[in-house]
Amino acid sequence: MADAPKIALDDVHKRFGEKRVLNGVSFEVTRGESLVIIGGSGTGKSVTLKCVLGLMNPEAGSIRIDGEETVGLGTRDRARVMTKFGMLFQGSALFDSLPVWENVAFGLIQGQGMARKAAKDLAVAKLANVGLGADVAELFPAELSGGMQKRVSLARAIATEPEIIFFDEPTTGLDPIMADVINDLIVKCVKDLGATALSITHDMASARKIADRVAMIYDGRIIWHGPVAEIDRSGNPYVDQFIHGRAEGPIRMQVKRL
Amino acid sequence: MGFVRSVGGAALVFLAATGRIALFAAVAVSHCVRPPIYGRLILRQMISIGYYSLPVVGLTALFTGMVLALQSYTGFARFQAEGAVATVVVISITRELGPVLAALMVAGRVGAAMAAEIGTMRVTEQIDALSTLSTNPYKYLVAPRLIAGFTMLPCLVLVADIIGVFGGFLVGVTVLDFNPGAYIQRTWQYLEAVDVISGLVKAAVFGFVIALMGCYHGYASKGGAQGVGAATTNAVVSSSIMILVFNYFLTGLFFSR
Ligand SMILES: Nc1ncnc2c1ncn2[C@@H]1O[C@H](COP(=O)(O)OP(=O)(O)O)[C@@H](O)[C@H]1O
Ligand SMILES: [Mg+2]
Numbered sequence: 001m002a003d004a005p006k007i008a009l010d011d012v013h014k015r016f017g018e019k020r021v022l023n024g025v026s027f028e029v030t031r032g033e034s035l036v037i038i039g040g041s042g043t044g045k046s047v048t049l050k051c052v053l054g055l056m057n058p059e060a061g062s063i064r065i066d067g068e069e070t071v072g073l074g075t076r077d078r079a080r081v082m083t084k085f086g087m088l089f090q091g092s093a094l095f096d097s098l099p100v101w102e103n104v105a106f107g108l109i110q111g112q113g114m115a116r117k118a119a120k121d122l123a124v125a126k127l128a129n130v131g132l133g134a135d136v137a138e139l140f141p142a143e144l145s146g147g148m149q150k151r152v153s154l155a156r157a158i159a160t161e162p163e164i165i166f167f168d169e170p171t172t173g174l175d176p177i178m179a180d181v182i183n184d185l186i187v188k189c190v191k192d193l194g195a196t197a198l199s200i201t202h203d204m205a206s207a208r209k210i211a212d213r214v215a216m217i218y219d220g221r222i223i224w225h226g227p228v229a230e231i232d233r234s235g236n237p238y239v240d241q242f243i244h245g246r247a248e249g250p251i252r253m254q255v256k257r258l
Numbered sequence: 259m260g261f262v263r264s265v266g267g268a269a270l271v272f273l274a275a276t277g278r279i280a281l282f283a284a285v286a287v288s289h290c291v292r293p294p295i296y297g298r299l300i301l302r303q304m305i306s307i308g309y310y311s312l313p314v315v316g317l318t319a320l321f322t323g324m325v326l327a328l329q330s331y332t333g334f335a336r337f338q339a340e341g342a343v344a345t346v347v348v349i350s351i352t353r354e355l356g357p358v359l360a361a362l363m364v365a366g367r368v369g370a371a372m373a374a375e376i377g378t379m380r381v382t383e384q385i386d387a388l389s390t391l392s393t394n395p396y397k398y399l400v401a402p403r404l405i406a407g408f409t410m411l412p413c414l415v416l417v418a419d420i421i422g423v424f425g426g427f428l429v430g431v432t433v434l435d436f437n438p439g440a441y442i443q444r445t446w447q448y449l450e451a452v453d454v455i456s457g458l459v460k461a462a463v464f465g466f467v468i469a470l471m472g473c474y475h476g477y478a479s480k481g482g483a484q485g486v487g488a489a490t491t492n493a494v495v496s497s498s499i500m501i502l503v504f505n506y507f508l509t510g511l512f513f514s515r
Contacts, residue, residue, distance in 0.1 A: 086390070106393070107392060
């Protein structure tokens, strides 16, 4: 299946109780491409990623990785598919009981069974890739600033050299300069690995920088997608409102009326 | 009708929770016996459960043995049976008080910590992160704790038995003026292996229950800090109740006739 898309979602539905979060999400990411999904808070961006990762099970729809259906996969097959993925979590999700280097080396030691000594050397090299010195390796995550935690989390996501990397709001909570540093690192790391990237964000500056293609999620569906260059002439009023950050427009924030 | 409905509703909630816990336990145990086994993590949990619980379990056992000697002496003095004090102390400690009190103390100390740690990992997505790093969270987080709880509680209880009996001896020879040699002889005289063994078997079950409840409630916690707090409380309360209930049935199993 050489020409199957790397990731293909078809009509994915997910709800929590009465609340429908994904209402038929469909999109494809081709090999080596970087797709960024934009959308407001609480529109189901993280849920979409977690469905692809198999951390949540959609009620309906199909999710194929390299042409292989992954919805309803058994534990063993899921573990095999999981080795293709790297993920940068929204809150970094570093293991706070482990020092930085062991966080970065975690997938190598636990997942691939690499010896600790070799894994540590590799972890230090990966930390250098994201601009962190060897002195940081012995610290614990709680001793780092938010920006440094994001870098460590990025180093952890790329340490096993995955084919597909997910970025969940990589720049949220960072100052604009640090956000730009992280964006540059993401672009560089994805290019170095030749990986396929799927990112979600509501930060347009970040989206413009790391995306080849952009898709916008609204009301549980992808309402527009296209090359990043065309985003300013999408002709879609929802996209226009979102990228310009206007309060007025077709998107109504779900704020309860008093 | 309203009464029937609420009783029925509560029963359904109870059954659903029991089912979820049983399923969780089945998956977790299956990971305990299948490789890879994380020896380093098991060792760390054993130290945290076994070694660091020694002071609190030891103190509990010491004072329980002491008060037991005092109480049984004044009680038995009413029908001139003071000589039975040593026997009463050793049998009460090994069969009941050693395992139950040690387990309750460990539930408060270790069960709460497990629920808080795993709960925090859940709400900060660290458990999701484990999965994405090709590590099964059941195997990495739950199995080592279950193994450590199951194996370390009997060790703790054995120590508690010895310290508890020693506490009784201390009070016996200092406060109650027993002859030390006679007290020790009385301690051994009527003690049977089943007294100690039943206590250790109970301890293993209790240790498993404590770790299971700590892990289950942590694993299932949602929300933020509040969810983790609720998980901690639920872990301690549910494991304490299960210890007392299981204690009754295990006693029935061992000593029914
Ligand atoms: N585990 C869960 N249980 C219940 N509701 C959830 C859960 N995860 C997410 N949701 C709901 O799904 C919606 C989308 O969440 P999310 O995908 O995290 O949004 P975002 O687009 O900001 O990443 C939110 O309204 C959230 O309340
Ligand atoms: Mg999100």
